Amino acid sequence: xxxxxxxPTPAKATxxxxxxxxxxxxxxxxxxxxxxxxxxxxxxAAAALLLVLGWYLVIRPLDEQGQFSEQLxxxxxxxxxxxxxxxxxxxxxxxxxxxxxxxxxxxxxLICGLALAMLRIQLKHLTTQRFSHLPQPVATGARxxxxxxxxxxxxxxxxxxxxxxxxxxxxxxxxxxxxxxHWPEMWFLVIGLTLYNMVVIAEIxxxxxxxxxxxxxxxxxxxxxxxxxxxxxxxxxxxxxxxLPAVISQLVVVLKDTSLGVLIGYHDLLWWTKTAVLNLNNxxxxxxxxxxxxxxxxxxxxxxATWTQRHL
Amino acid sequence: MGLLIDRFELFRDGFLLTLQLxxxxxxxxxxxGTIAATLRVSPLPPLRxxxxxxxxxxxxxxxxxxxxxxxxxxxxxxxxxxFLAIPGLDILFPRLTIDLPYFRLTALALAVYTGAFVxxxxxxxxxxxxxxxxxxxxxxxxxxxxxxxxxxxxxxFRASVVxxxxxxxxxxKNSALAGFFGxxxxxxxxxDVLTSQEGQPLIPVFIGISIxxxxxxxxxxxxxxxxxxxxx
Numbered sequence: 001x002x003x004x005x006x007x008p009t010p011a012k013a014t015x016x017x018x019x020x021x022x023x024x025x026x027x028x029x030x031x032x033x034x035x036x037x038x039x040x041x042x043x044x045a046a047a048a049l050l051l052v053l054g055w056y057l058v059i060r061p062l063d064e065q066g067q068f069s070e071q072l073x074x075x076x077x078x079x080x081x082x083x084x085x086x087x088x089x090x091x092x093x094x095x096x097x098x099x100x101x102x103x104x105x106x107x108x109x110l111i112c113g114l115a116l117a118m119l120r121i122q123l124k125h126l127t128t129q130r131f132s133h134l135p136q137p138v139a140t141g142a143r144x145x146x147x148x149x150x151x152x153x154x155x156x157x158x159x160x161x162x163x164x165x166x167x168x169x170x171x172x173x174x175x176x177x178x179x180x181x182h183w184p185e186m187w188f189l190v191i192g193l194t195l196y197n198m199v200v201i202a203e204i205x206x207x208x209x210x211x212x213x214x215x216x217x218x219x220x221x222x223x224x225x226x227x228x229x230x231x232x233x234x235x236x237x238x239x240x241x242x243x244l245p246a247v248i249s250q251l252v253v254v255l256k257d258t259s260l261g262v263l264i265g266y267h268d269l270l271w272w273t274k275t276a277v278l279n280l281n282n283x284x285x286x287x288x289x290x291x292x293x294x295x296x297x298x299x300x301x302x303x304x305a306t307w308t309q310r311h312l
Numbered sequence: 313m314g315l316l317i318d319r320f321e322l323f324r325d326g327f328l329l330t331l332q333l334x335x336x337x338x339x340x341x342x343x344x345g346t347i348a349a350t351l352r353v354s355p356l357p358p359l360r361x362x363x364x365x366x367x368x369x370x371x372x373x374x375x376x377x378x379x380x381x382x383x384x385x386x387x388x389x390x391x392x393x394x395f396l397a398i399p400g401l402d403i404l405f406p407r408l409t410i411d412l413p414y415f416r417l418t419a420l421a422l423a424v425y426t427g428a429f430v431x432x433x434x435x436x437x438x439x440x441x442x443x444x445x446x447x448x449x450x451x452x453x454x455x456x457x458x459x460x461x462x463x464x465x466x467x468x469f470r471a472s473v474v475x476x477x478x479x480x481x482x483x484x485k486n487s488a489l490a491g492f493f494g495x496x497x498x499x500x501x502x503x504d505v506l507t508s509q510e511g512q513p514l515i516p517v518f519i520g521i522s523i524x525x526x527x528x529x530x531x532x533x534x535x536x537x538x539x540x541x542x543x544x
Contacts, residue, residue, distance in 0.1 A: 043358055046358045046359055050358055050362060061389065062389070158533075159526065162533065164487075164500075164525055166485075166489055167522065167525065170500070171503075175514050252372070256372075258374075259374035263376070270380065277384075283381075283385050287385055290377055290380075291369075291373045295373055298373070299368065
């Protein structure tokens with residue numbers, strides 16, 4: 001009895017993406033037996049050379065400086081060390097503080113960024129209107145106003161985008177403190193990060209929406225949707241798929257920039273690390289640990305970005 | 313606003329120092345990025361692993377941590393980054409050779425960090441070169457190195473102008489960190505001194521140093537946009 005054979009449906013077959021072969025894979029031939037041997041030998045030689053270099057340039061100097069000593073590493077890796085528990089409690093507290101600020105900044109940047117993108121699209125749309133249903137002076141006024149608003153938002157976006165985020169955070173913190181607002185530092189950090197990242201996210205969203213085929217907007221308009229409805233119901237859902245990877249990469253940037261909080265006195269991971277280094281006097285070891293923590297979290301986020309890119 | 317005119321020299325010197333830092337760090341970053349990109353496309357797995365490790369590490373660790381590590385860690389190891397004090401360069405970059413190591417250390421941290429992103433920009437450029445080019449070069453009998461040097465890299469450099477340009481813009485903005493890590497007299501540190509020690513009003517200082525940064529970032533950004541649009 002013949003088993004029913006499942007034929008690949010055309011829909012399935014076409015869903016397979018055309019893969020672009022990167023030039024890196026064609027720089028050299030698929031190795032034959034001789035080349036394979038040469039590659040093996042030279043790989044081994046390169047690995048050995050790297051190990052020797054690593055030993056002479058990194059490990060040995062570090063060892064001569066006593067950087068592998070129990071005294072410096074003990075508080076970090078030895079649970080019996082008196083400093084072990086308090087140190088990791090501080091690191092934990094710092095990590096939570098950093099992640100908390102980053103999470104809030106991410107949410108506010110996303111919300112404000114979306115709102116800003118909508119505003120800019122709406123304004124740009126309005127500048128194409130002639131307001132001919134209004135009486136002449138009002139129409140001219142309305143057109144002037146939309147041009148002005150469009151220009152102002154554009155200039156603000158360019159200025160905020162061109163400024164170092166650190167300068168923004170620094171002056172937000174100083175300025176609000178001088179204005180008599182004694183909020184916790186975290187909010188200054190969040191406001192500074194939001195001001196910068198909302199602009200970046202707005203640009204990603206805007207280019208995602210403007211990259212859609214014109215027919216989408218025209219079709220939506222022809223079935224009677226208002227510009228706001230068009231954006232919300234038709235354009236945004238499609239644009240999200242295109243821009244999600246870029247947005248997630250931007251979130252990695254937000255998380256990395258959260259570490260700037262230490263410079264305005266926010267008690268984050270780096271701040272507690274700095275404090276610990278003052279007492280334990282082991283900067284190399286502590287900054288390696290902090291680097292690893294950031295590395296793990298950010299690497300996971302970047303993988304998520306790549307994964308989303310592949311699965312959308 | 314009088315502050316901007318009265319203390320114009322201070323802002324100008326701050327701008328020039330930030331510019332010097334960016335030029336030094338940018339040049340080293342381009343060098344490191346090119347080396348790392350070559351490693352990443354090499355046929356030897358151990359070399360590829362080194363390139364990948366470098367890029368993964370510095371793309372995922374914040375510059376602040378790198379700065380802490382380089383500025384406080386290297387001196388603890390007894391290095392003042394003296395190898396950057398190349399004789400002759402002190403005409404252009406007087407800070408490179410002075411005793412205080414902070415210009416060298418912050419430039420090094422900025423360069424090592426930016427190098428990873430330059431490598432990614434280059435690699436995206438290499439991937440943008442059509443596979444047929446490298447295949448044709450190989451069909452002509454060019455070796456791996458010849459292939460890279462005469463065929464792939466010249467085209468890759470052209471394709472990576474825009475990505476590397478935006479990396480450099482980001483680096484200029486990141487250079488503001490140096491002022492918090494011992495570099496005296498750059499734009500950010502000038503702002504800090506003026507507002508906290510001298511108690512000057514915030515707004516003029518903010519405008520002054522913003523102009524300093526925007527003069528560098530906005531024209532570069534506009535040029536890159538032009539180049540990108542011109543290509544399409």
